[in-house]
Amino acid sequence: MTWRFALVLEPAASDDLRDDFAPTFREIDPAAPALSVGELSTQRGDGIFESIGVVNGHAQEVVPHLERLAHSASLCDLPAPNLAQWRQAVAAAAAHCPPEGEGVIKLILSRGVEHGPAPTAWVTAAQAPDNSVPRERGVRVVTLDRGYAIDTPARAPWLLLGAKTLSYAVNMAAIREAKRRGADDAVFVTSDGFVLEAPTASLVLRVGGRFVTPAPNAGILHGTTQLSLFAHLEELGLETAYETIPVSALTEADAAWLLSSVRLAAPISAIDGAELAVDRALTASFNEYLLSPRD
Incomplete structure (x- = not known):
């Protein structure tokens, strides 16, 4: 950079x-x-x-x-x-x-x-770095245990799990671990089996025509790019939802993306070694929107 x-x-x-x-x-x-x-x-x-x-x-x-x-x-x-x-x-x-x-x-x-x-x-x-490859080809991810249960943020707010703090050592360690496992990125999950987010991105799944992201009540950082994309999808008449998502739902999704402010929409091509379909046309439309001027 x-x-x-x-x-x-x-x-x-x-x-x-x-x-x-x-x-x-x-x-x-x-x-x-x-x-x-x-x-x-x-x-x-x-x-x-x-x-x-x-x-x-x-x-x-x-x-x-x-x-x-x-x-x-x-x-x-x-x-x-x-x-x-x-x-x-x-x-x-x-x-x-x-x-x-x-x-x-x-x-x-x-x-x-x-x-x-x-x-x-x-x-x-x-x-910004060149993000054309992950946007076009996708990213392979592994799931990593974040080390707490889904109700931990409510019970221990002093952990600051919903704040975007400078303490990113764990996030960077997770990405290094993902690469050691032959992947590009990680998706954090709770110790009791629910999906959270990626170390530096939000997660969105397409399930039966609906677009779903983990509910931001488990210490998840509410993503600005995810919020903007959901508003765009809703304008197109598509259904969006915030839900508590079990880990098993990841590989059952029709498609999935990691969303962030700089990389934008990167489709997930594999989760824990299981291949996932990449919707290239839809991803391209996401990034076309995300690259348009947005206030």
């Missing part, structure tokens, strides 16, 4: 109603050191983030991403982000993304320097 731009924010109070937040931004060299050695984002992964896809210079689904950033901040007891300030920061970053093709903007809000007075916040822009 080629980094093109970075800026640091002085986080504004959520009730700051100014029109111009440019004085709170400081552009920095994306290749130069920028964080203190006492920064809790690097010491403990104590912070949250969002990744926003950019298509031909247009940042996609900005409002849903900012709303999810605010939701994660609330779950993590971080100061509520000023969404107008962050929206202006996204616009500044989008101006440095490729004018043609795809990019990615990352928003990071950390608890800050250890014993410090304020959180740390920054935004980066980069050229």
Whole structure:
């Protein structure tokens, strides 16, 4: 990934109603050191983030991403982000993304320097990796036990299972394990046999003409791309649903996809070694929609 731009924010109070937040931004060299050695984002992964896809210079689904950033901040007891300030920061970053093709903007809000007075916040822009192969050919996945039951998030909210935190070591380890097993990606499942999500993506199944995703009440991060695709499908008169899905339903699905803001819709071609049909025409239509300008 080629980094093109970075800026640091002085986080504004959520009730700051100014029109111009440019004085709170400081552009920095994306290749130069920028964080203190006492920064809790690097010491403990104590912070949250969002990744926003950019298509031909247009940042996609900005409002849903900012709303999810605010939701994660609330779950993590971080100061509520000023969404107008962050929206202006996204616009500044989008101006440095490729004018043609795809990019990615990352928003990071950390608890800050250890014993410090304020959180740390920054935004980066980069050229997105080439995702044409997984979009066209699909991905092979394996199921991996997430290590908790489906009711754990309700019983233990301090685990922050519904927040998009910087603590992604488990997610990255899951992808490495999937590759050790000869797959491209993983799908997390609960210890009592229900489907969750992928380490960096939402899961959507097509079952008998219906499009289904795991209900986001089991610590699942509610995907902005999945929400947008479901709205699109509903406009087309197709049925969508959120359900508690047993692991056995995976290989019984007519088709399945992983959805994320940058990779977009990647069809699943195999689950735990069992081949799954890939609907190339439908996948192409999904990605055509997801690559169109979306606010």
